[in-house]
Structure formats: structure tokens, C-alpha cells
Amino acid sequence: MTDYANLDTDAQVALLTEHTSEVLKHYELGEVTEIESINHEYNSTFAVRCADGTRYALRININSPRSAANALAELEFINHLRANTDLNFASPIANNSGDFFTEVANDAIGKPLLSVLFSWLEGEELGDEPTEEQHFALGAAMAKMHDAAAGFELSVGAELPNLRDVLWLTEDLLTTEVSKLSAEDKALVQSALNKIDGAIEGLFERDSVRLIHADMHGWNLMWHDGAVSVFDFDDCGIGLPIQDLYTALYYLDTPEQDVALKAGYASVRPIPEHTEFEAKALLLQRRIILLNYLFETSTPEHREILPKYMVETMRRINEFLENS
Numbered sequence: 001m002t003d004y005a006n007l008d009t010d011a012q013v014a015l016l017t018e019h020t021s022e023v024l025k026h027y028e029l030g031e032v033t034e035i036e037s038i039n040h041e042y043n044s045t046f047a048v049r050c051a052d053g054t055r056y057a058l059r060i061n062i063n064s065p066r067s068a069a070n071a072l073a074e075l076e077f078i079n080h081l082r083a084n085t086d087l088n089f090a091s092p093i094a095n096n097s098g099d100f101f102t103e104v105a106n107d108a109i110g111k112p113l114l115s116v117l118f119s120w121l122e123g124e125e126l127g128d129e130p131t132e133e134q135h136f137a138l139g140a141a142m143a144k145m146h147d148a149a150a151g152f153e154l155s156v157g158a159e160l161p162n163l164r165d166v167l168w169l170t171e172d173l174l175t176t177e178v179s180k181l182s183a184e185d186k187a188l189v190q191s192a193l194n195k196i197d198g199a200i201e202g203l204f205e206r207d208s209v210r211l212i213h214a215d216m217h218g219w220n221l222m223w224h225d226g227a228v229s230v231f232d233f234d235d236c237g238i239g240l241p242i243q244d245l246y247t248a249l250y251y252l253d254t255p256e257q258d259v260a261l262k263a264g265y266a267s268v269r270p271i272p273e274h275t276e277f278e279a280k281a282l283l284l285q286r287r288i289i290l291l292n293y294l295f296e297t298s299t300p301e302h303r304e305i306l307p308k309y310m311v312e313t314m315r316r317i318n319e320f321l322e323n324s
Helices: 009-024 068-084 132-149 183-206 241-250 255-266 276-294 300-304 306-322
Strands: 032-040 044-050 055-060 102-106 111-119 210-212 221-224 227-230 237-239
Touching: 009 032, 009 044, 009 055, 009 102, 009 111, 009 300, 068 111, 068 132, 132 210, 132 221, 132 227, 132 241, 132 255, 183 276, 183 306, 210 241, 241 255, 241 276, 276 300, 276 306, 300 306
Parallel strands: none
Antiparallel strands: 032 044, 044 055, 055 111, 102 111, 210 237, 221 227
16 A cells, blocks of 8 residues: 555656546546646646547545535535526536446555546636735625525435534544644644634524535636636535635735625625624634644645644734734
């Protein structure tokens, strides 16, 4: 068995490129002429080109703990949004068995990997520096998705996590016995999580839950002909619109970007009621969840940023606790 987590990026991608060829045997796509890695981070995504010019995107879940029931729910959510909004989403492609997710064992990694094949989205990712126009479009798209998700229910057998949990039901690698943090830092993280949990409790008491994307940042959005397309629903769950909004705001750098995104959202539906403290709690929660992820990831580039990310996270936790 290969120690996948200790391979460098090129070796990981090479291994997964071979795995992609095995996955594609479960689809009737015609002759595949090219397989290219286009994203290798939390999960791994490959562009697939066929002889007739058709392109697809294959996502292989590497770090994601998603189950088949979660994948089914994700695809039901996407299909619901496609039918009930004017937005553009990548369409899931059924395999030869009629399923929209494919699980194939990988002996080198030592576990089966769940994959989903999607139609190709034209355009370019918004990336780290979207324009104010694009931030406005992001906010408006999110609001439309929240309206469409109200009242939507998954089928029997489809499941998504409830995002009421302060770490979104990921394994706690920060405050438990497996934590690599110092006793002092563990205590600080726990104090912050306790305050964040109290803020989330108040938010859940005031608003109704629905399915949310939960990861709408510039690298999960495409821009084409002046319109935004949304993809990568791997983090979607049952939560609150305000959680979705502040997850997106976490990735922004300037007040002007915040204003543009919120203005786009408010052009469709009112921004959910919340306090300044709750806003700060949600932003810090996102950072702590990402820190927790960095302690478990197998992606080399993400593991490399852990030391600096942890120092900055502890600084922000101290600031949060001092001012709350």
C-alpha cells in the first residue's frame, strides 16, 4: 500500500490520474483523448476530453468524508436548484448503472474513492480577486439558492450533515486527546468554540434551516459571459442562510468586497438578522474549521501552510475572546 499522504503533489496526481482512467470505465463517453488535473486540494478534479470534443469534470473525493448517502443528497440538491433558479450549475452525469456517483477501490491508497462526473462549465474561476460586479453576482446567486432551498426535502436514503454542530460534524482534532496543540492553545480554542456555539444557538432559534452550499468562494464559482456558475457542493449541508453568507465573506479581503457581496444578496432577499458579535463568531468559526482540516489533510500544499495559519488563528482567537 502506498503512503499516499507522504507523496509529493506530482506523485499524488499521477496516482489519481490512473484512478481516473478506472473510474471512466464505468461511463459511456466514447473515446477519451485527454485527462488533465485541474485542481488538487481538498479533493481532486480532472478535466476529461473525448474524441468528439465533449468535456467533463471528474471530482474524486480524497479528503472528503462524504458517504454515498451524502453524495446522493448533494446531487438531488443540485438538480433541485437547476430546476428552480435561473442559475447555471454543472450537471451530474449518470454512470452505466444509472447512478450519479461511482465508488472504485484503489489498492495503492488502500480505500475505495467516491467520484462524481459533471458536465463541463465554460468560463474562468473567479479565483482570489473577483471584481465588485462578480461579488455582487455571487451574493445574488447565493440569495436565489436560499429562496429555492426553502421547503426542499431530500428523498429517503439521501442525507446531509446538520451544520448546527460547531465543527460541522468533522472530527475534532483541536481540543480532544488526539490534538497536537499545547494545553494552553487547546483551552483557548475550546473557549472560543464555546462562545461560537452560543452564538450559533441563538441564530438557529431565530431562523429556519434549509440546504446551503456552505463553501461559496471564488474557486467554486465560474464566470462566463457576465454570469456566475456554481459548482463543488461537497460541503453542502443543512444550515442557515447566514452561515452560507459569512462563510463566503470569510474569504474576502476588503470592506468594498464585503459591501458588494452583501448588496448582491440584498438585491434578491433581505440579509438575515444577526448581531455584530454573531458575525465575528461565524467568521472565526470558519477559520477554526479550516485549521481543524489542516491537521488531517493529505494535500501537501495545505499541510505546508499549517504553522503560519495556526499562529494567525490563535492571534484571532485571543482578539475574539478579549473583545467578547
